[in-house]
Amino acid sequence: MSSDNPQLRRAVTPWGSFSWGYSDVGADIFIGLGLVLAYAAGASNFAFLFAGLVYVCIGLAYTELAAAYPVAGGGQYFVLRGLGDFFGFVAGWAILLDFTIDITLFAWSSVDYLSQLLPPLLASIHPWTHFTFVLGLIGLLCALNVIGVRESTAFQGTVAAVDVLSETLILCFGFLFAFQPQILIHTMHTAWPSTFALMQGTSLAIISFVGLESISQAAQETQRPASVIPRTSVVLIITILIYAVGYSNLALGMQLWHPLHDVHGHAMAFWQLFPGNGDNQGKGIALLSAQVPYYGAIAQYYVPILGAILLLISANSGVFGSSRIAYSMSTSKLLPSVFQRIHARFRTPAVSIFTFCGLAAAVLIFAALPQLDHGARAAYDRFFHGEDGVTFLGDLYAFGAATSYSFVFIALIALRLADPMTPRKFKIPFNIPMRFRGERVEFPIVAVIGFIGIFSILIFTLITHDIGRIAGPAWVIVGIALYFLYRRGKRLPLFRSQAHDWRSAQTHILRNAGELELMDEYHANLKASDERRRAAQP
Template sequence: MSTEKHAELRRTVTPWGSFSWGYSDVGADIFIGLGLVLAAAAGASNVAFLFAGLVYVCIGLAYTELASTYPVAGGGQYFVLRGLGDIFGFIAGWAVLLDFTIDITIFAWACVDYLSQLVPTFVNSAHPWVHFWVVFGLIAALCLLNVIGVRESTAFNGFVSALDIASETCILFFGFLFAFRPELLIHNMQTSWPSPDQLMLGISYAIISFVGLESISQAAQETQRPASIIPRTSVGLILTILIFALGYSNLALGLQPWHPILDAHGQAIQFWQIFVNNGDNQGAAVALLAKQVPYWGAIAAFYVPVLGAVLLLISSNSGVFGSSRIAYAMSSSNLLPSMFQSVHKRFRTPMVSLIAFCGLAAIELIFAAIPYLDPHANAFYARFFDGESGLDFLADLYAFGAATSYSFVFIALIALRLIDPLSPRRFKIPLNIPMRFRGERVEFPVVGVIGFAGIFSILIFTLMTHPIGRVAGPLWLVLGIIMYLVYRHHRKMPLLHSQKHEWRKQQVDILRNAGELELMDEYIANVKASDERTAKESVA
C-alpha cells in the first residue's frame, strides 16, 4: 500500500490525448442534456444553453488556469483545499464524488436508452425490468473491469472522440444545410416560450451538458509540460463542446423534420415536442435528431445510437475511475478514512473505493428506476417529487453536485489569486484588476466573480425547481460533513480548521514532477524575493 501511495502517474498523454480525454467525458453530456432541456425549456432551450454555456466558458477557463498552475489529479477538491482549507476542500470533493457516482449511473442509463433505438427490448417504458438489469449489469461490469485494472486506452478514447466530432459536425452540417428553417426557430421561440420556473429548470438541466471538467485536471496530472499543453487543448475543448450544445438546441427548435412527426392523435407536431413527458425520447435525443436530418439521417439512424452508446459507456467508466481517484486523493489529504487508499494486493487497484462508489451508483439506479418497476413507488414519487424518475431523478442530483462544486472552485480561484500570487501562471483568465494584498502584487479575477454569480444562480435554480435535488443533494452534503467530523475527531485532527500543509514544498514537487522546470525555478525565485522583502520590511 505504501508504495502505491507514493507512486507517480506516468506522464505519457499527448495534446490530442489530453483533448480527447476531456472530450470523451464532457462531450457525452449533450447526449443526455439535449432531451431534458428541450422538454423543460421548450422554445427557450437555445437561450438556456446559451446562459449555461457562458457560465461553462468561465468554469472552463477557471479549470484551465488552476489545472495548469497546479497540475495534480485531485481537481476541484485540491484547488478548494488549497485555497479555502480542509473543511471546504472536503465539501467540494464530496460534491464531486456525488457527481461521479451519478455519472456512473446516468451514462449507463443513457447508454441503454441509445441502444434501445436499435434493440426495442431495451425500451424502458415497455420493458422496465430488462432496462434495469442491463444498466445494473453495465455498472457491475465496469466495476469489475476497473478492479482488475482494465481501462480504455488513450488511443481508443482518441479514436472515438475523433469519430464523434466528425459525426456531430456532419449532423449539424447537413441539418443546417437541408432541414434548418430560421422562421420556424423564431416561431417556436415566440409561441412556446416557457414559464420562468420552466426556464430555470431548463437552465439547470443545461449545465449538466457541461459537467466533467475534472477531466482537465486529471489529464494535467498525466500530461508532459501541462502548463503549456493544457491551455491549448482546453480552449479547443471548451469551444467545441459549447458549439455542439448551441448547434443542437438551435437546430432542434428550427428543424423541419425529414419525415412528418405525428402525436398519439395523428396530429403533426414540432420535433422538440417529442421530448415533452417522454423519458424514452429524452434519453436518446441526439439519435432522434440525427434520424430527422435529410440524407445523412438514413445512415445516422444506424450508427449514431451505437457511437452514442460507446461514448456514454466511456463516460460512465470515467465516473467509476474518477470517483476512486478523487476518494484516493481526499484520503491522502486526510479528508476521508485511509481505507479509501487501500489497494488490491494482486491487481493494485483501489478496490474498496471502486466497490463503495459503484455500490452507491447501484443504489442511485434503484431509486431512479423504482417508479417504473413498482406502481406504489410511482404513486409515492408522483405525490412527493412531482413524479420525477429515471433520467430526471439522476439529472436533478447531477445538477446539484456540479453547481455546488463549481461554486467552490470559483471561490478557490479568487482566494488562490490573493493568497498564492507567487505560483507562476502560464495561463491566466483575462480581465483582471491589479491590486495589492498582504504586501504582494495580485490580480483580482473579474471573470471569477461573473462565473461565480452565474453558477451560484444555477445552484439556486436547482434548489428551487428540482424536488429531488433540493432534498437529496443537501442531505448528501450533511451526511458527508458528519462523517468528516467523526473521522477527524477520531484521528484527533482539527475539526473545522486545517491541518498544517507545506504548500511551498508541495508546489516545487508538483512542478518538478510535471517537467515544468522553468516554472519551478521561477517559483523558487518568487518565493526567495518575497521572503527577502518581508524580512526587510519587518526590520524596517
C-alpha cells in the first residue's frame, strides 16, 4: 500500500463501470438458462427468481463494500478486513476456484455457441474437436494475458451495448408476439419438477449471477467510486435480474415460431430441448432467440456469435481476475510470494496466469473425459449419476460462488460493527440502529436475509450435485492445508491475523480514489471516536 507503488489509472466512466460489470455478469445467463431449464423444467422461473433475490442482496452488499473500500481485491479483501487472515484466505481461495472454473466453463460455452453455426464443433458428435477448441481458447487467453493484452474498455463497452440492445429486443419480440400466459401456467402445472430437481435447478441458477467481483475491480479504476459505483451497480443488478426472470418466463410460456418435434414426431415444448442434452444446455439463449417471431430470423445468425464473444470476454476476466486475486493474496501473505512474480519483459503476473490457466486446463480434461472416453463415461455414470461436462463445471462454479458470497455477507456485518468510522456513501436499506463497543452502528437485516439465502443455495449444491459435493470441499480443504504449510514456514499465525494498520490503509485508499471529502469525514470520525474512548477511560 506504499504510495511509491504504481497504481491503476482511474479513468473508468459510469458507462465503463456498467459495461465492465455487464460483460462479466451479463454473460452468465447465456450459460445459466439452458442448465436451469434442464433441471428445474417448469419451475425454472421460480429458480431464477429465488436465486435472483439472493443476488440482489449480494449485489447490494458488494455495492456498499466496493463504494466504502474501492480496491480491486473485492470479496477477498472485504473478508480479510472484516474477518481476518484465515477467513480472508478461505474466501479468496473460493473466489480463485470460481475464476478458474470461469475460464473453462465460459471457454467451453463459447465453443457451444459457435457450434450453433458450425456443427463440426458439437461436443456430442465431435468431442475431440470441441475439446481441442476449448483447450486452444484457454491457451490463447493465457498467452494474451501473459503478453498483457486486454480487450479495450471501448470494445467491452460496444459488446455490452450491442448485447443489452439485443437481449431487450429478444424480450420485446418474445413477449409481444410469442408469450402466452396460459402456456406458462400450463407448463408450470404439467412440468413442475421434484423437490430434488428444483434444488438442483436453483443451485445452478445462481451461476447466472456470478461475477460481482467486477464491481470491485471497476471501483479500483473509477474516479469518485463512492458516488459512481452505487449508481451503476443498482442499474446493473436490476438489468441482469430482468433478463434472467424474463428469459425463463419466455422459455416456459412461448408459442414456438418453428414447432419442435422429438424423434418420434411428437410436439415438444421449448424447455424439453435441454434435459440430458449437454450440447443444448451450453447455448440456451441462441436456441431461444431463434424461436422469437420475426426478430429470430436475424437473431439466429448473430446471437451465437455475440454470445461466443461475450463468453470469451468473461473467460478472459477469469484469467485476469484469478491472477490478480492471487497476486493480491500473495501481497497480504496469504499465498506464497511466487504469485507476485512479474514477467521480466511483459510486466504481468505470469506465474499466477500459468498456474490458473493450467488448473483450468486440468478441469477441462476432467469435464470432457466422459465425452472422450467410454470407460470414463461408465465411471461417471456409476459414481456421479452421469453428470456431463457443462453440469460438472456449473456445480463447481455454484459451489465457489455460494461459499465466497456467504463469507462476504458475514464480512459486511462484521465491518458494520467493527468499522463504523469508514464513511458509507451507499448503505444497504433496512438496518437496526444499535450500540456496539461504545459506538453507534447499524445492523444490516438484508445481509442476514442474503446470508440465509446464499447459504441455502450452498446446501442445495452440496445435497444435489455429486461432483460439486466432493470436488468443492476438496478444493477448500487442500487450500487450507497449503495455507497452513505456508504460514508455518513463514512463522506467521495460522488462525489469527498479522498486525494490520487499517486506518492508514483506509486513508490511502480514499486519497487514491480521489474521495478527499470522504477521507476528511473518515479522519473526523476517527478523531471523535478516539476522544469518546479517552473520555470513557477512568
